[in-house]
Amino acid sequence: MGAASDAARATGSIAVPPAPRAPASPLRVALVGNPNTGKSTLFNALTGMRQRVGNFAGVTVERVEGSYTGADGRRVSVLDLPGAYSLDPHTPDEAIALDLLAGRADVPVPDVVVIVADALHLERNLYLVSQLIELGLPAVVALNQIDAATKRGLQVDVVELIHELGVTVVPTVATKGEGIDRLRQAIARAPDLPVPSRRMPVPRVAEQALRPVEQALVDDGVPPAAAGLEALLHLTAPGTDHGPAVHAAVVAARSQLLDAGLNPESLEAELRYGWITGVMHRTVKDPDGQEHTTSDRVDRLLLHKVWGMLIFLALMGIVFQAVFFWAAPMQEAVESALGWAGTQVGSAMGEGDLQSLIVDGVIAGVGGVLVFLPQIAILFLFIGVLEDSGYMARAAFLMDRYMRTVGLHGRSFIPLVSGFACAVPAIMATRTIERPRDRLATIMVVPLMSCSARLPVYTLLIGAFVPAMHIGGFLDLHGLVLLGMYLLGTVSALVVAFFFRRTLLRGQTQPLILELPPYRIPSPRALATTVFHRSSLFVRRAGTVILALSIVIWALATYPRSDVPDGIPDEAVQEMQLANSFLGRAGHAIAPAVAPLGFDWKIGVSIVSSFAAREVFVSAMGTIYGVGGSEDGAGLPEKLRAERNPETGAPVYTLATAIGLMVFYVFALMCMSTVAISIREAGGGWTGVRWAAVQFGYMLALAYLGAWLVRIGAGAFGWA
């Protein structure tokens, strides 16, 4: 740190008199680079934030802002951006970074561009690097993943690279925080250094042909420093954001180039690759050549038509078994802790409304959801391993054929799998899909993938009603039923996508072009951070939204207090109270709507209250049975099993009811956040609202139909 401020003072004192430090506006920095180079990891190291990282292209799909205080005390605001391969965007996520640099975003152009390059794939990275240094903005290159490059035997001559690029190059290992201080110093100094400019040679003819285009662009308001780059870009992609003068100049330049025997379409690429070959030759020593045979061999297995598929299915099976097996002991511990807390509070406080609110509302409601924390943690642990190892992109390749048969793009795979965690980021992940129709079809079906909020509902019902059995010695029936629910969601997503592609969203799909990231052993620290972060989000949600809803539901289930005649048993009193409460009355109004599915009014109100968020189903059930029941200390599953129909005396919950309910939750879109994000990502405004309405409607219809079919089917087999 000391060195940093010394250095800053040194540069300051040579050129300019020590100016009184202005109440400086923050220095605005943007992280730009190819996908999967480590921008977000670097962003986290710089700002101390916990932005999502993963070992595949397209993890970050939106602009994220963070900040730190520089050594000189100045605030530095940092933007993490989605990756891009070149300044000629193909997908909505790529366009975000480029719009920002071109000043088309709703925030100003950054003061310093930190160009993040991956030392392992320097050659490919240099294409964007060479474009970015022509932007005419102060820039610093962060040469990241130096450790991985060194391990593979690559040696990068950093001093030589600085000469070649004409900008500061700082080697970094973002995952270990190496080079971060030096990067901060370089960022602080960059605005005082001469602005970088074009390094690649341009043939004289081309230069002459392009000069009028540059002039026209400058006349049209493009900063002179960036005109050279813009002119080259306009040769291939004649943008519409400039006036007719520019257009005319481009047309003239193209024919002049053709006359000189140069192809205007490929001119930029040829010039840049020519220059890159030279730079690579002078800066990188690669004694082993670019062979990574182990990785290739593993790929041959994992991408194999049959073996790859079997491995994929086995992996998925293991995940679902583990979610049940590993979580069970932890879950029991949480459960008994909650039971203990309930009794303690109950006896310490004495009878009264507050006691009931805390025991039946808060502990039964919020606690009932928190019990599922171990499952959530394990699910995210597995997702983390899949994402960080590099397997995710392989799985996407493997699945491309199947995706294509239903009319989805291979790129849809990663959003769909992300849907197992949460539909909101998954829908945003569709920004990596190029064609709007492919993207929309994916958005429409992503919420059918069972997200982690459904896990509590499934687990509660499976735990209570599916017999614990082992099949063939090692497969656990609980895990299998859970896997079945996930499969039902996944298969329906594909079928519905097929349907959309044949009707509202017709069109051709393109072949999949996706970068295969290097295999990497997931770092335990990073995994622990992810799991902890996701778990704390879950807990925070339980402590805010779910808590508030539980209290409200408790109040609705408790008031108005009705007078009950004396001399009837306690249990019946509570049942009558509940039936007369606001919630009970609403429930009886809802009951006819859910009766065809075999659900009673208690399930009906729980379903309705969970339209805001699915987990609320579990907390509402906890509260309703806490308020209505009297077997103290019994867990929710026991209470559900004991519940009888007051008229017939038959159990309310059978295996068929439980399955029907789960099927309902597989399909129904009960999540306000997802609806909001669908509206935005499907185009916003009324277009977005229309698509979101279609989505909500078809999912609700499927849910109702599915649950009804389960009931009818079960009746036909005689085990209703």
Next chain:
Amino acid sequence: MSPVAQTVIVVLLVAGAALYVARKVWLSVARARRERNAAGCGADGCCK
């Protein structure tokens, strides 16, 4: 704790919770209304 004191606290808690839920609903409706802006789901990468 006396039943009356308990009832008073309960009324406050329930009112607070109801306001919180109402605000959440209001915010997500407002968010749905705002069209495509770049900032989305919060810096943590997921959904509130």
